[in-house]
Amino acid sequence: xxxxxxxxxxxxxxxxxxxxxxxxxxxxxxxxxxxxxxxxxxxxxxxxxxxxxxxxxxxxxxxxxxxxxxxxxxxxxxxxxxxxxxxxxxxxxxxxxxxxxxxxxxxxxxxxxxxxxxxxxxxxxxxxxxxxxxxxxxxxxxxxxxxxxxxxxxxxxxxxxxxxxxxxxxxxxxxxxxxxxxxxxxxxxxxxxxxxxxxxxxxxxxxxxxxxxxxxxxxxxxxxxxxxxxxxxxxxxxxxxxxxxxxxxxxxxxxxxxxxxxxxxxxxxxxxxxxxxxxxxxxxxxxxxxxxxxxxxxxxxxxxxxxxxxxxxx
Amino acid sequence: xxxxxxxxxxxxxxxxxxxxxxxxxxxxxxxxxxxxxxxxxxxxxxxxxxxxxxxxxxxxxxxxxxxxxxxxxxxxxxxxxxxxxxxxxxxxxxxxxxxxxxxxxxxxxxxxxxxxxxxxxxxxxxxxxxxxxxxxxxxxxxxxxxxxxxxxxxxxxxxxxxxxxxxxxxxxxxxxxxxxxxxxxxxxxxxxxxxxxxxxxxxxxxxxxxxxxxxxxxxxxxxxxxxxxxxxxxxxxxxxxxxxxxxxxxxxxxxxxxxxxxxxxxxxxxxxxxxxxxxxxxxxxxxxxxxxxxxxxxxxxxxxxxxxxxxxxx
Numbered sequence: 001x002x003x004x005x006x007x008x009x010x011x012x013x014x015x016x017x018x019x020x021x022x023x024x025x026x027x028x029x030x031x032x033x034x035x036x037x038x039x040x041x042x043x044x045x046x047x048x049x050x051x052x053x054x055x056x057x058x059x060x061x062x063x064x065x066x067x068x069x070x071x072x073x074x075x076x077x078x079x080x081x082x083x084x085x086x087x088x089x090x091x092x093x094x095x096x097x098x099x100x101x102x103x104x105x106x107x108x109x110x111x112x113x114x115x116x117x118x119x120x121x122x123x124x125x126x127x128x129x130x131x132x133x134x135x136x137x138x139x140x141x142x143x144x145x146x147x148x149x150x151x152x153x154x155x156x157x158x159x160x161x162x163x164x165x166x167x168x169x170x171x172x173x174x175x176x177x178x179x180x181x182x183x184x185x186x187x188x189x190x191x192x193x194x195x196x197x198x199x200x201x202x203x204x205x206x207x208x209x210x211x212x213x214x215x216x217x218x219x220x221x222x223x224x225x226x227x228x229x230x231x232x233x234x235x236x237x238x239x240x241x242x243x244x245x246x247x248x249x250x251x252x253x254x255x256x257x258x259x260x261x262x263x264x265x266x267x268x269x270x271x272x273x274x275x276x277x278x279x280x281x282x283x284x285x286x287x288x289x290x291x292x293x294x295x296x297x298x299x300x301x302x303x304x305x306x307x308x309x310x311x312x313x314x
Numbered sequence: 315x316x317x318x319x320x321x322x323x324x325x326x327x328x329x330x331x332x333x334x335x336x337x338x339x340x341x342x343x344x345x346x347x348x349x350x351x352x353x354x355x356x357x358x359x360x361x362x363x364x365x366x367x368x369x370x371x372x373x374x375x376x377x378x379x380x381x382x383x384x385x386x387x388x389x390x391x392x393x394x395x396x397x398x399x400x401x402x403x404x405x406x407x408x409x410x411x412x413x414x415x416x417x418x419x420x421x422x423x424x425x426x427x428x429x430x431x432x433x434x435x436x437x438x439x440x441x442x443x444x445x446x447x448x449x450x451x452x453x454x455x456x457x458x459x460x461x462x463x464x465x466x467x468x469x470x471x472x473x474x475x476x477x478x479x480x481x482x483x484x485x486x487x488x489x490x491x492x493x494x495x496x497x498x499x500x501x502x503x504x505x506x507x508x509x510x511x512x513x514x515x516x517x518x519x520x521x522x523x524x525x526x527x528x529x530x531x532x533x534x535x536x537x538x539x540x541x542x543x544x545x546x547x548x549x550x551x552x553x554x555x556x557x558x559x560x561x562x563x564x565x566x567x568x569x570x571x572x573x574x575x576x577x578x579x580x581x582x583x584x585x586x587x588x589x590x591x592x593x594x595x596x597x598x599x600x601x602x603x604x605x606x607x608x609x610x611x612x613x614x615x616x617x618x619x620x621x622x623x624x625x626x627x628x
Binding site: 001003004007009013015016019020021022023025026029030034040047049053054055056057059060092095096098103105106112116119120123125126128129130131132133135137139141143145147 | 315316317318319320321323326327329330333334335336337338339340343344348349351353354360361363365366367368369370371373374375405406408409410412413414415416417418419420422423426427430433434437438439440441442443444445446447448449450451453455457459461
C-alpha cells in the first residue's frame with residue numbers, strides 16, 4: 001500500500017484530479033495559480049471570478065520562532081501572490097485557523113493583525129472564516145476571491161517560442177527572512193497585463209526552475225536560461241543553485257514577446273524604479289529547461305524545487 | 315495572559331472582528347452562514363456571490379474510526395449546508411487537506427471520493443485546492459462559492475415577532491452516525507425561499523437552542539418553544555435535552571409568517587413527503603429562549619450548544 005511520501009504531492013494531485021467532479025462556468029480549473037470562473041454576467045467589463053486557497057502549517061511553512069504577525073502576513077501574502085500571478089485584483093478573503101486551546105489570545109490576535117495589514121494594503125476585505133481546535137501544529141488556510149478581466153488575465157499556458165523570460169526582484173535564500181515579509185506583486189502584475197507585456201505568468205513559490213517548468217509544460221515549450229543573467233539575492237550567498245532551486249521568493253516570472261522586451265525594460269524602470277526586472281532567458285521549441293554558461297555551453301536543469309511530501313529538496 | 319480556552323470561540327471571534335479590514339461590495343460579512351458579495355453585474359438575475367469556508371479536524375469533527383469516504387462526505391456536506399442556510403445554489407469548491415506523509419494513498423483518494431460524491435449530487439465542481447504536509451491530526455478545509463438571488467437569499471436577521479418557527483427532520487444524537495452521512499438541505503431551502511415561506515433561516519450545526527439563539531440575536535427577538543413539539547431523533551434515545559443541545563444535525567431551522575404556516579405544511583408534504591417538517595414554537599418580543607411544557611409553564615433555556623474551545627457541552 002503506497003503512502004503519500006512515496007508518490008509525492010504532484011503524484012497525489014494527478015491521481016485526485018481524475019476523481020473530481022467538473023461543472024459549468026469553469027474557465028480555468030485545477031492546474032493554474034487560481035481557478036477562474038464565469039459568475040453570472042461577470043464583473044465590471046465581464047470580469048471572471050478568481051478563487052484560490054492557500055494554507056500554511058507550523059513546522060512546514062514557518063518555524064516556531066516566527067512572530068505571529070509574520071505568520072499572518074505570510075499566510076495572506078501567499079494567496080495574494082497567486083492572484084498576482086493571474087494579473088487579478090484581490091477582493092475578499094476568508095480565514096480558517098487551526099489553533100491549540102492553550103494559545104494566548106494575544107498571539108492569535110497578532111496573527112490576524114498580520115493578515116489584516118497586508119490585506120488592507122491591497123484593498124482586501126476579510127469577510128468570514130472560522131477557528132477550529134487542533135492538538136497538532138498551528139495552521140492557517142486562506143480562501144481568496146478576486147476578479148480579472150477576461151483579456152487581462154494571464155495563464156501559465158500562454159508562452160510562445162522565442163518569448164523573452166523575465167523575473168522581478170532577485171532570487172534565492174528567502175528562508176533567511178523574506179518568506180515571512182515579502183510584498184505580493186499585485187500592482188506590478190496588473191501593470192504588466194494592462195500594458196500587454198505578458199504572455200504567460202506565474203509567481204515563484206516552488207523555485208525558479210520548477211515554476212518555469214510549470215509554465216513550459218502548460219505552454220508545451222522549453223526554455224534556455226543564461227547563467228550570468230540570473231539575479232541572485234544577497235540572502236542566497238552567491239549560490240546560483242539556490243537562486244534556481246529555492247522556493248518562496250514570490251517574485252513574478254513571465255514571458256514577453258521578444259520584440260517588446262526592450263520597450264518593457266524602459267517602461268518598467270520608470271514605473272517601478274525600486275524593483276529590478278531581469279531578462280533571464282528565452283522560450284525554446286526544444287522541451288526541457290537548459291542553462292547556458294558564458295562559454296556558450298548549455299546543460300539540462302532538473303527541477304530541484306520544493307515538493308511538499310518528498311524530501312528531495314533537502 | 316488569557317488563552318483561547320478561557321475566552322471560548324465566540325469570545326475570540328468578537329475580538330478578531332474588530333481587527334479585520336472591511337471593503338466594498340460586502341452585502342453580508344462575518345456573522346451569518348456565508349458571506350454575500352456583489353460581484354460585478356451579478357449572476358443571472360443579479361445574483362450575489364456566496365462564499366463559505368468550513369474545516370473539519372480529526373479528533374474534533376470525526377474520530378479515527380470514521381471511514382475516509384465519510385470524512386470527505388462530511389467535510390463537503392457541512393459547507394453545502396451553510397449555502398443551504400442562505401437558500402443559495404452551490405457552484406464551485408476548493409479543497410485544502412492537511413495530511414500526514416505516512417497516510418496510504420488509497421485512504422486519501424477515498425476522502426476525495428467522499429467529497430466528490432456529495433459535490434456531484436448538488437452540481438458542485440471541485441476547481442482547486444492543495445494538499446499540505448502536517449505531523450498532527452488530519453484536517454480538511456472546504457472553500458465553497460455559490461450564488462443566491464438578492465431577493466431569494468435568507469439571513470439570520472429576518473425573523474419577526476409572531477413568526478412560526480419550523481425545523482426539518484428530527485434532532486439529537488447525530489454523533490451516533492448522522493453527522494458523517496447527512497444530506498445538506500439545499501433543495502428544500504431553495505424551494506422554501508422560492509415560494510416565499512422563509513423570513514430567517516440557519517442550519518443546525520451548533521445545536522437547536524444555540525442556533526435559534528443566533529437567529530434571535532441577529533433579529534433582535536426572542537422565542538418560545540413547545541416541549542411536546544420538538545422532534546426528537548431516534549438516535550437521541552428519547553432525550554429532549556439532546557434534541558435541544560446536540561450539534562451537527564444540519565437540518566434547516568427557519569421562521570415563517572404565522573399566517574402562512576398551514577399553507578406551508580400542506581405544500582411541504584406534497585413536495586417532500588419523506589422529510590418531516592415541524593412547527594416547534596413562535597418568535598416573541600421578549601428576548602431569550604423559553605421552553606413551554608404541556609401544563610403551560612415555561613422556563614428559560616440556556617444555550618447548551620457546542621463551543622469549539624470551551625468544554626461546556628460535556
